[in-house]
Amino acid sequence: MILEGAIIYSNLLVLLALGLTLTYITTNVPNFAQGSYAIVGSYVALTLLKLFDINPYLSLPVLFVVGAVVGLITYLALKPLLKRGASVEILMIATLAIDLILLGAIGAYSEILSQIVGSTQAKFVFANLDFTLFGFKGILFVSTFVIILLLIGLYLLLYKTKFGIALRASMENPSLAQTMGIDVEKTRLFSWILSGALACVAGGLLPFMQEIVPSTGDLIIISIFAASIVGGLRHISGALIGGYIIGLSESLITYYLSQAFGTGFLVYGKVISLIIMILTLLIAPYGITGVDWRKVKKMLFTS
Amino acid sequence: MIIEIISLILLWFGIYYIVSLSLNMEFGYAGIPNFGKALSVLVGAIAVGGILDRLLILYFGVGGDFITGTTYATSMLNDLIASNPIVGIGILILAIILASILGFIVGAIFILPSAKLKEDYLGVTLLAISEAVFLICMYNLNIIGGYYGISTPDILAFVPGEYRGWAFTGIVLFIAFLVYLFFERLLNTPFGRVLRAMRENEDTVKAFGRDIMMLRIKTMAIGSAIGAIAGALYSLYTVNIIANAFTRVEWTFFPFLMVLLGGKGNNKGVALGVLCYVVVKVLLDVYKYNLKYTLNIPFEPVWLSYMLFGVLMLLILYYKPSGLIPEKPIITPPMKKKIMEISNK
Amino acid sequence: MIKVKNLNAGYGKLQILFDVNAKIEKGKITTVVGPNGSGKSTFLKTLFGLTKIYSGEIIFKDKNIAKVPPHQKARMKIAYLPQTNNVFANLTVEENLKIAGYVLDKDKVKERIEIALNVFPELKDVLKRKAGTLSGGQRQFLAMGMALVRDAEVLMLDEPTAQLSPKLAEVIFEKIIEMRDEFGLTILLVEQNAKRALEISDNGYMFVSGRVAFEGTAEELLNHEKFKEYSLGITAI
Ligand SMILES: Nc1ncnc2c1ncn2[C@@H]1O[C@H](COP(=O)(O)OP(=O)(O)O)[C@@H](O)[C@H]1O
Ligand SMILES: [Mg+2]
Numbered sequence: 001m002i003l004e005g006a007i008i009y010s011n012l013l014v015l016l017a018l019g020l021t022l023t024y025i026t027t028n029v030p031n032f033a034q035g036s037y038a039i040v041g042s043y044v045a046l047t048l049l050k051l052f053d054i055n056p057y058l059s060l061p062v063l064f065v066v067g068a069v070v071g072l073i074t075y076l077a078l079k080p081l082l083k084r085g086a087s088v089e090i091l092m093i094a095t096l097a098i099d100l101i102l103l104g105a106i107g108a109y110s111e112i113l114s115q116i117v118g119s120t121q122a123k124f125v126f127a128n129l130d131f132t133l134f135g136f137k138g139i140l141f142v143s144t145f146v147i148i149l150l151l152i153g154l155y156l157l158l159y160k161t162k163f164g165i166a167l168r169a170s171m172e173n174p175s176l177a178q179t180m181g182i183d184v185e186k187t188r189l190f191s192w193i194l195s196g197a198l199a200c201v202a203g204g205l206l207p208f209m210q211e212i213v214p215s216t217g218d219l220i221i222i223s224i225f226a227a228s229i230v231g232g233l234r235h236i237s238g239a240l241i242g243g244y245i246i247g248l249s250e251s252l253i254t255y256y257l258s259q260a261f262g263t264g265f266l267v268y269g270k271v272i273s274l275i276i277m278i279l280t281l282l283i284a285p286y287g288i289t290g291v292d293w294r295k296v297k298k299m300l301f302t303s
Numbered sequence: 304m305i306i307e308i309i310s311l312i313l314l315w316f317g318i319y320y321i322v323s324l325s326l327n328m329e330f331g332y333a334g335i336p337n338f339g340k341a342l343s344v345l346v347g348a349i350a351v352g353g354i355l356d357r358l359l360i361l362y363f364g365v366g367g368d369f370i371t372g373t374t375y376a377t378s379m380l381n382d383l384i385a386s387n388p389i390v391g392i393g394i395l396i397l398a399i400i401l402a403s404i405l406g407f408i409v410g411a412i413f414i415l416p417s418a419k420l421k422e423d424y425l426g427v428t429l430l431a432i433s434e435a436v437f438l439i440c441m442y443n444l445n446i447i448g449g450y451y452g453i454s455t456p457d458i459l460a461f462v463p464g465e466y467r468g469w470a471f472t473g474i475v476l477f478i479a480f481l482v483y484l485f486f487e488r489l490l491n492t493p494f495g496r497v498l499r500a501m502r503e504n505e506d507t508v509k510a511f512g513r514d515i516m517m518l519r520i521k522t523m524a525i526g527s528a529i530g531a532i533a534g535a536l537y538s539l540y541t542v543n544i545i546a547n548a549f550t551r552v553e554w555t556f557f558p559f560l561m562v563l564l565g566g567k568g569n570n571k572g573v574a575l576g577v578l579c580y581v582v583v584k585v586l587l588d589v590y591k592y593n594l595k596y597t598l599n600i601p602f603e604p605v606w607l608s609y610m611l612f613g614v615l616m617l618l619i620l621y622y623k624p625s626g627l628i629p630e631k632p633i634i635t636p637p638m639k640k641k642i643m644e645i646s647n648k
Numbered sequence: 649m650i651k652v653k654n655l656n657a658g659y660g661k662l663q664i665l666f667d668v669n670a671k672i673e674k675g676k677i678t679t680v681v682g683p684n685g686s687g688k689s690t691f692l693k694t695l696f697g698l699t700k701i702y703s704g705e706i707i708f709k710d711k712n713i714a715k716v717p718p719h720q721k722a723r724m725k726i727a728y729l730p731q732t733n734n735v736f737a738n739l740t741v742e743e744n745l746k747i748a749g750y751v752l753d754k755d756k757v758k759e760r761i762e763i764a765l766n767v768f769p770e771l772k773d774v775l776k777r778k779a780g781t782l783s784g785g786q787r788q789f790l791a792m793g794m795a796l797v798r799d800a801e802v803l804m805l806d807e808p809t810a811q812l813s814p815k816l817a818e819v820i821f822e823k824i825i826e827m828r829d830e831f832g833l834t835i836l837l838v839e840q841n842a843k844r845a846l847e848i849s850d851n852g853y854m855f856v857s858g859r860v861a862f863e864g865t866a867e868e869l870l871n872h873e874k875f876k877e878y879s880l881g882i883t884a885i
Contacts, residue, residue: 030423032430080621088423089336090620093563096338096556097616103552104609111602162750169736169747175698176733180798181722181751218551219438222431229427267442274435278416281424 002255004140008209010247011143015150015202016220017227017239017246019071019195024233025171026191029078029091033099034224035217037070037196039106041203042212043113046124050117056126056204057142063200071196074098075189099217107214122214126207139208146201154236167191219270223250226273230280232287241288246273308589310468314540315581317475318533321482322554323561323573325529330559331567331630332490333522334502336426339413339433341554343527345440345546346409347534350402351455352447352544355394359456369445373453377542384460391458395474395539398458402535403528410527411520434551441546452545455538471540478536482529486570489525498522499568552609557584560616566626575627584608649674649802649834650695655704657694663702664690665858672802673851677828677835679866681842682855688838689731691855692804695836696728697721708802723751727800731807731838734791737780741771741790744779748794757797764793767826785816792823796831803827804836817841821848846870 020034041063048054048062074095081094114121131138158164170177170187177184206212206220223246231242254269284291322344329337352373359365359376366372384391413432417425440446447453462470489495497518505515534554538544557580565576587594591604600607619626650672658664664687672678680688693699695706697718706714713721721728735744745764749757765772768789774782779790788808795803805824809817825848827833839845846852852869854862862872 028423030427077617084624086620086624089330089334089426090624092336092338092423092426093559094617094620096559097613097620099613100552100556100609100616101613104606104611104613107609108602108606111606115601162746165739165743165747166750168743169739172736172738173733175718176730176736177747178698178718179696179722179728179730180747180794181719182747183719218434222434225427225431229424267438270438271435274431277431278428281420281428282416285420285424 002252004136005209006248006251006255008137008139008143009251010244011147012202012205012209013223013227013247014147014240014243015198016224017231017243018150018236019198020224020228021231021233021236021239022191023071023075023195024228025236026174026188027075027078027082028088029082029095030088030225030233031074031195032092032095032221033074033102033217034195034199035219035221036099036102036106037067037199037217038203038206038220039212039214039217040070040102041067041200042207042216043106043109044200045126045204045207046121046212047113049126049129050113050121055129056207057138060146060201060204063204064197067197067200067203068193069196070102070200071192071194072189074196075192099221103214103217106217110214123211124207125211127209130208137208139205142208143205146205150198151240158236222270223247223273226277228287229277230287232289232291234286235289238287238289245288246276249273249276307468308585310472311589312581312585314468314472314475315585316577317472317479318537318540319558319561319581320479320574320577321533321536322530322558323565323577324479324482324486324570325526325533326558327562327567327570327573328486328490328498329522329526331562331569331573332495332502333498333519334422335414335519335522336422337429337523337526338426338551338555339429339431340530340558341549341551342413342429342433342436343406343410343530344534344537344554345433345437345549346406346527347402347531347536348538348544348546348549349440349447350405350531351398351535351538352453354401354405355398356453356455370448370451370453373448373455377454377456380456381460384456384458386461388461391456391461394456395458398535398539399478399532402531406528406531406534407524409531411524413527414519414523417519430551430555433555437546437549437551440549447544447546449546452543454543455541457542458539475536475540478532482532483570483574485529490570494521556616557612560612560619563616563619563626564623566628566630568630569626569628572626572628572630579627649708650836651705651707652695653705653707655694655706656702657690657699657704658702659690659699663858664699665694668704668858668860670853670860670863671851672834672836674834675828675832676850677824677837677848678851678853679837679839679842679845679849680853680855681839681845681869682861686855687858688855689806690858692728692806692836692838693730695804696726722798725799725801726804727795727798727802728804729791729795729806729808731810735779735782735787735794738778740776740778741782742775744790744794745771745797748797749799752797752799756799760797760799764796767796767823767830768793784812785819788812788816788820789823792820792827796827800833802834802836804838806838807840808837809839809841817844821845824848843870 016034016038020031023029023031044063044066045056045059048059049056077098078091078094081091110122133141158168166177166182167187167190169180170182170184174184227242227246228239230245231238231240250269250273253272257268280287322340326337326340329335356373356376359380360372363376363379365375416428420428441449443449444451459467459470501515501518561576561580562573564579565574566572587604587608595604652668652670655665655668656663668691680691682688690699694701697716701714704714705712708724736747739747745761746757749760752760770786770789771793774786779787782790809820812820821844824835824837828835837845837849846866846869849866852864852866853860854869862869862874
């Protein structure tokens with residue numbers, strides 16, 4: 001039961017962390033707006049449900065497109081700063097500003113939607129719409145399916161297509177990639193579009209497991225960063241590893257703590273992510289995928 | 304009406320100037336991307352709500368749970384203050400001392416995990432720590448009453464209601480002025496110059512045998528102590544504390560906006576930045592419903608203000624990255640002499 | 649092939665190259681020598697569009713390409729091999745070769761890879777390995793092989809023999825000659841090993857502090873008094 005929730009949460013976290021890592025690798029921007037991207041997706045799904053009676057699962061492709069646009073706009077907004085060679089602090093402040101704009105837009109939209117629908121839409125869940133299969137929640141299967149689809153898609157893209165190899169080349173060494181005739185700009189654009197798209201899809205699934213309010217994005221951003229950093233911000237696979245580590249430990253550890261010390265402990269989920277993140281940064285600053293395992297082995301064997 | 308608005312503007316100017324001055328030292332001078340500035344302000348609230356209130360409960364021997372306890376204890380204290388102003392001033396000073404000590408300690412600890420981190424990881428870590436503490440304070444009602452809220456003493460209980468606002472504004476402006484003098488002195492010492500040098504190039508500072516980590520710890524300890532003073536003043540002004548008030552947007556993002564708008568690394572510029580922001584903020588606050596109904600905005604104006612301030616921040620970053628009043632180059636006394644010599648020739 | 653006129657360039661506000669004039673002749677090896685920090689690498693980077701050009705012209709096939717972005721220069725059949733990090737460490741050797749032909753169509757890439765592997769048969773056994781695991785010599789072969797795949801007309805090499813044993817360096821020099829003679833490539837070479845490089849070159853330039861100090865045929869440069877002093881290390885010019 002509790003493991004079920006943990007896996008669902010981890011799946012969604014992977015979707016969000018993957019986008020964060022991707023744009024960090026290609027443009028060096030730590031994107032604080034990633035959490036709000038998801039909430040944009042949640043509200044678009046809610047709109048489609050309320051106005052057109054479309055099941056949120058069926059609106060995932062729409063969310064993908066909406067997210068792609070949001071990611072694209074973010075990139076275009078950051079581009080003057082990137083071009084100027086702005087420092088990473090300035091870029092972070094810019095993404096905080098974009099996050100605030102998104103929060104304002106979502107909040108405003110939630111109230112407009114409430115008026116159209118005629119009841120308050122500031123808080124909502126989709127859990128009541130979910131199906132069950134073999135006694136498990138539908139969202140478990142759907143989110144896992146999305147992850148598998150994503151991984152296969154990414155594998156095919158990155159290893160089997162020319163654009164994908166070029167993408168990996170640009171991530172590793174953009175200036176060398178340019179000398180090969182690769183338009184690195186295109187790969188940056190692509191990473192932001194994909195990042196937004198994945199986050200919005202995650203946002204469409206999120207209301208199946210937790211209540212959404214306009215500021216939910218600010219809450220989940222800690223876990224997203226924790227996942228990306230623990231896995232390693234320099235490798236795409238880091239988001240996958242980090243997503244499951246943070247997702248599972250946040251859910252499971254808080255669950256056991258609350259079993260032992262009472263439900264008051266449920267609020268400490270984010271603290272668990274934070275502690276794991278800080279420990280990782282102190283022990284292995286570049287995350288799990290950034291560790292040189294051969295060196296570690298050597299050290300273990302010689303000592 | 305207009306008088307009240309001016310009083311409010313000045314009050315908020317004082318509080319935000321204190322926060323922005325401390326952020327300016329951390330970010331503008333030392334280059335530490337403190338995206339966890341809100342934490343120090345929250346610490347000020349904890350000093351008042353979590354410590355001072357508890358001391359009062361103990362002192363007056365009030366029973367029952369914490370939240371209702373604060374109501375009784377503070378109203379007993381307010382009666383005392385009403386008849387004896389010295390008590391009110393004493394409580395204010397006690398609150399400031401508590402806040403700055405707690406802020407100093409928290410600031411020093413807060414920066415420790417950053418020992419080995421680059422700017423981006425550092426910024427993320429500080430933001431995450433601040434946010435996590437905020438969430439705990441919000442949902443754990445035993446620290447400062449969480450989303451439910453607690454009462455704080457009214458240090459001006461002896462002042463008639465209609466003058467209280469002005470009196471408090473005066474106190475806040477006076478303290479803001481002291482803080483300004485403090486930073487002007489501090490940042491014109493070798494310490495201030497080392498901070499700027501650290502921002503430009505850590506290696507040079509290392510080469511001069513200065514320990515970067517120690518500098519960061521000092522900076523953040525002082526910065527957080529000052530931020531906490533602002534938090535304490537705010538908590539005393541509102542005579543109650545609701546954890547929801549200490550959000551990242553209010554106490555991290557907006558101070559960054561003010562510092563960047565005014566010009567980072569320049570305390571006078573920051574004053575201008577704070578003033579610009581505060582005027583807009585207070586006018587929006589006061590006239591938001593007029594605005595809503597005259598313009599027929601179908602949602603709460605707060606969302607509109609978020610969008611506006613977000614866009615404003617982007618515009619500053621695009622077109623005025625060094626702010627309205629850019630930082631001046633450092634001129635040390637020997638340099639001054641040299642310049643005088645040259646200009647005399 | 650390439651004519652450089654009154655070129656001033658640098659990084660941001662830091663000017664490194666001052667009023668450089670040079671001519672790189674078709675089908676020949678032109679070598680740039682000079683002390684460390686004299687701007688040799690910056691010169692190559694500038695020709696490829698990786699620095700900031702303040703003024704001057706770079707004429708290639710009768711067109712001024714000073715403002716053409718790097719990825720488009722690659723399409724104009726100009727190849728540039730940086731001094732370090734000149735292969736993608738996380739990609740396999742095969743992927744590296746494929747990516748080198750990014751601007752070519754599929755069949756052409758296959759054909760060119762075949763040619764590159766003939767010139768550098770050492771790469772055939774390591775096609776599936778990640779480039780990051782190769783030895784220094786193999787890496788340099790790969791980098792040069794990638795330039796061949798690109799079907800470039802002009803090849804700019806930045807210190808291809810740095811950190812290689814003298815024996816391996818000699819192999820690299822032979823390959824460079826082969827690339828000129830077999831494929832008619834125009835080669836612009838920057839070398840620390842100035843004497844050996846000039847011996848295989850047609851023309852030479854000597855840079856000092858971002859300016860052209862001498863120019864001439866490789867032979868003239870080799871016999872120049874100052875050059876002899878410089879290469880013996882008597883004067884730091
Ligand atoms: N990316 C860069 N940014 C700023 N300065 C640079 C950069 N690369 C090189 N330089 C400076 O340019 C000068 C010339 O360097 P370079 O062209 O690498 O010389 P060479 O290749 O002849 O040894 C040096 O003073 C070096 O410090
Ligand atoms: Mg060089």
